[in-house]
Amino acid sequence: MKTRDVIASAVQNTFRSKLRTSLTVIAIFIGAFTLTMTSAIGAGVSSFIDSQVGAIGAPGVLAVTPAPADGPVADGPAVYDPERATGGASIDGPPGMAAGGMNEADLERIAEVEGITGVSPMVSMPVDYIAAAGSQQYELPIDLASGAFIPDLAAGAAVDDRAERQVQLPADYVEALGYTDAEAAIGQPVTLGVTDAVGEHHEVGAVIAGVTNPGLLSLGAEGNQALADAVQEAQQSGITGDVAPVYLATNATIDPASTPEQIAAIKVDLLEAGFQGQTTADQIGAFKTVIDVVTGILNAFAVIALLAAGFGIVNTLLMSVQERTREIGLMKAMGMRSGKVFGLFSMEAVFIGFLGSAIGAGVAILTGLIAAPLLAEGLFAELPGLEIVRFEPLSVAVIIAVVMAIAFLAGTLPARRAARQHPIEALRYE
Amino acid sequence: MPDLVxxxxxxxxxxxxxxxxxxxxKGVSMQVRRGExxxxxxKSGSGKSTLMHILALLDAPDAGTLAIEGVDSASLSQTDIHRLRNRDFGFVFQQFFLVPDATVLENVVLPLKIAGVGARERTERGMAALRALELDDKAKNRATALSGGQKQRAVIARALVNSPTVIFADEPTGNLDTVTGGLVEDILFDLNREQGITLVIVTHDEELAARCDRQIHLRDGLEIDAPEPTASAPSRTVASAVQEVSA
Known part of the structure; x- marks a missing residue:
């Protein structure tokens, strides 16, 4: 019997007992549907996070902070060490993160670590408020643009190195400042308020260069170097003598082509020097871990459903073998080899698996395509750019292949039983 | 010496x-000559079906030898045995053994499918076999939709489709009425005469046996002489009853 005929006969036999086949197919359908959905949601959320961070595409940057004093997480409050620079009270970051600041000497030590090509400290601008013509004054945390991150822009462009003072604002400032939409805000002048050391208020003008999309990991407002210089100048007016700047963190540039091993070596060197280096991937690692765990659990449930469906296949085919005992005997009497009989029945199992998984994946994709736009407008309206389900052809193909493999395994038991039948006894079977 | 199949x-x-x-x-020796x-x-329990199964390589004997066209069956590989059953033997069963959900044509071409013949050639040869048995108009019908006589003709077409040298028929008319049974017998004997296909018929029907060139009588697993070759039905029953009592 030709392989093509074996497959064709198996497909044909599948439809001989339609009710039984469809019930088995439904069981597989449920598993395959769930698996396709969860993997699509996992992929969608992951890619959303990737796009949010953007800088995941800029692998040449390490965020460097002072390493925690004793071990990664110290028990209780850290003992004060006058040698370590302190960055003041307003430190944002998860608990357990380095609480110290860094001074110029620290930056030099970081720059000396082998593999690090440049150091640009993260500078927070001491801006009190932002206001546009006729608007109220709003608080504005703003950093010097590091260039390490590729912002997810709703309109305009990222701030760049030019003499004109530029700001890049999160989308929620657009309406507050009185603009109709992000596009309308581009190029508009704004005023930033700064208080100097002696309590005097200064105003620094700037132009809106870009508006970023709101997201999970919003970058916040950023300004270019010209703005930072102006703000610093305004803030330091009235100060006599030099104030050593203190930085909470710095970006260290490394060769973007560095291998994970090289990056690990740099991190070890940094740790020895008393600093902790994290790539963007490390920083979002925790986020991804949560997503991965959730999708992993959902996938596990789907696999359990598929295993149950596998027993359904065993049951279906055992009944089928029972019913077709005489037919098997006849085929063997007519010279069909046991191997082909085995092939015929296991192929039937594989086809049932294919039907269930292909329909399951197809319906999942259809559901996703219908539901995603509705969810994007409703539940996830706050997160533009979030593609909640993302169907990757490869993972869909893998799911179908895995289900077919499970079906094949399930089919081996009944198929073996069929292949072992003796033609005479099978023909005598009533 | 006649050619022994x-x-x-x-x-x-x-x-x-x-x-x-x-x-x-219990130790049966017999020969089948080419073309006979x-x-x-x-009777049932005499071992006639078992003998046919062994002759048709569907079962292996516990002792004794079987030669097919002069070749010892014990020396044949599984592949040879499958090939012989598929290409050289045709089977006609009392219970037809037609696949119910398949069409008549699909049933008829089953041996060709097993042999690995391509789809187009299968259809051509299957239709030719059905035409020979005047069933070509039923080719697309379900096997279950046929009458008893048509079913047995479909079975004969299936046995014929591989152009076998031997057709084994196990009670070919057992499930048919006298008239239909007679027609099916005619077909089988026509094949034997016109195409030279060797016919081995297992039956308890004396009339059918009488139409064959030669008869082998089995009783309790042993070959016996023909009891009363031309006896009428009632006396035959009495005769065999007497034999059973005396045995």
Whole structure:
């Protein structure tokens, strides 16, 4: 019997007992549907996070902070060490993160670590408020643009190195400042308020260069170097003598082509020097871990459903073998080899698996395509750019292949039983 | 010396073990010559079906030898045996054994499908076999939709489709009324005469056996002489009853 005929006969036999086949197919359908959905949601959320961070595409940057004093997480409050620079009270970051600041000497030590090509400290601008013509004054945390991150822009462009003072604002400032939409805000002048050391208020003008999309990991407002210089100048007016700047963190540039091993070596060197280096991937690692765990659990449930469906296949085919005992005997009497009989029945199992998984994946994709736009407008309206389900052809193909493999395994038991039948006894079977 | 298609000597076959042991064949020797029609006659339990199964390589004897066209069956590989059953033997069963959900044509071409013949050639040869049995108009019908006589003709078409050298028929008319049975017999004997296909018919029907060139009588697993070759039905029953009592 030709392989093509074996497959064709198996497909044909599948439809001989339609009710039984469809019930088995439904069981597989449920598993395959769930698996396709969860993997699509996992992929969608992951890619959303990737796009949010953007800088995941800029692998040449390490965020460097002072390493925690004793071990990664110290028990209780850290003992004060006058040698370590302190960055003041307003430190944002998860608990357990380095609480110290860094001074110029620290930056030099970081720059000396082998593999690090440049150091640009993260500078927070001491801006009190932002206001546009006729608007109220709003608080504005703003950093010097590091260039390490590729912002997810709703309109305009990222701030760049030019003499004109530029700001890049999160989308929620657009309406507050009185603009109709992000596009309308581009190029508009704004005023930033700064208080100097002696309590005097200064105003620094700037132009809106870009508006970023709101997201999970919003970058916040950023300004270019010209703005930072102006703000610093305004803030330091009235100060006599030099104030050593203190930085909470710095970006260290490394060769973007560095291998994970090289990056690990740099991190070890940094740790020895008393600093902790994290790539963007490390920083979002925790986020991804949560997503991965959730999708992993959902996938596990789907696999359990598929295993149950596998027993359904065993049951279906055992009944089928029972019913077709005489037919098997006849085929063997007519010279069909046991191997082909085995092939015929296991192929039937594989086809049932294919039907269930292909329909399951197809319906999942259809559901996703219908539901995603509705969810994007409703539940996830706050997160533009979030593609909640993302169907990757490869993972869909893998799911179908895995289900077919499970079906094949399930089919081996009944198929073996069929292949072992003796033609005479099978023909005598009533 | 006539060309022997099948040459069986001292065939023994038993089923079960211990007290439940049943000796179906206790040493039967027989030959089948090329082109002849041979009847194996006996009551149920005489071992006639077992003998046919062994001759058709569907079962292996416990003792004794079987030569097919001069080749010892014990020396044949599984592949050879499958090939012989598929290409050289045709089977006609009392219970038809047609696949119910398949069409008549699909049933008829099953041996060709097993042999690995391509779809187009299968259809051509299948239709030719159906035409020979005047069933070509039923080719697309379901096998279950046929009458008994049509079913048996479909079975004969299936046995014929591989152009076999031997057709084994196990009670071919057992499930048919006299008139239809007679027609099916005519078809089988026509094939034997016109195409030279060797015919081995297993039956308990004396009239059918009488139409064959030669008869082998089995009783309790042994070959016996023909009891009363031309006796009428009632006396035959009495005769065999007497034999059973005296045995």
């Amino acid at each position: 099948l040459d069986a000597s001292a065939i023994q076959k038993s089923y079960g073990r211990g007290d439940g042991r049943f000796d179906a064949l 029609s041979l009847a194996i006659i006996g």
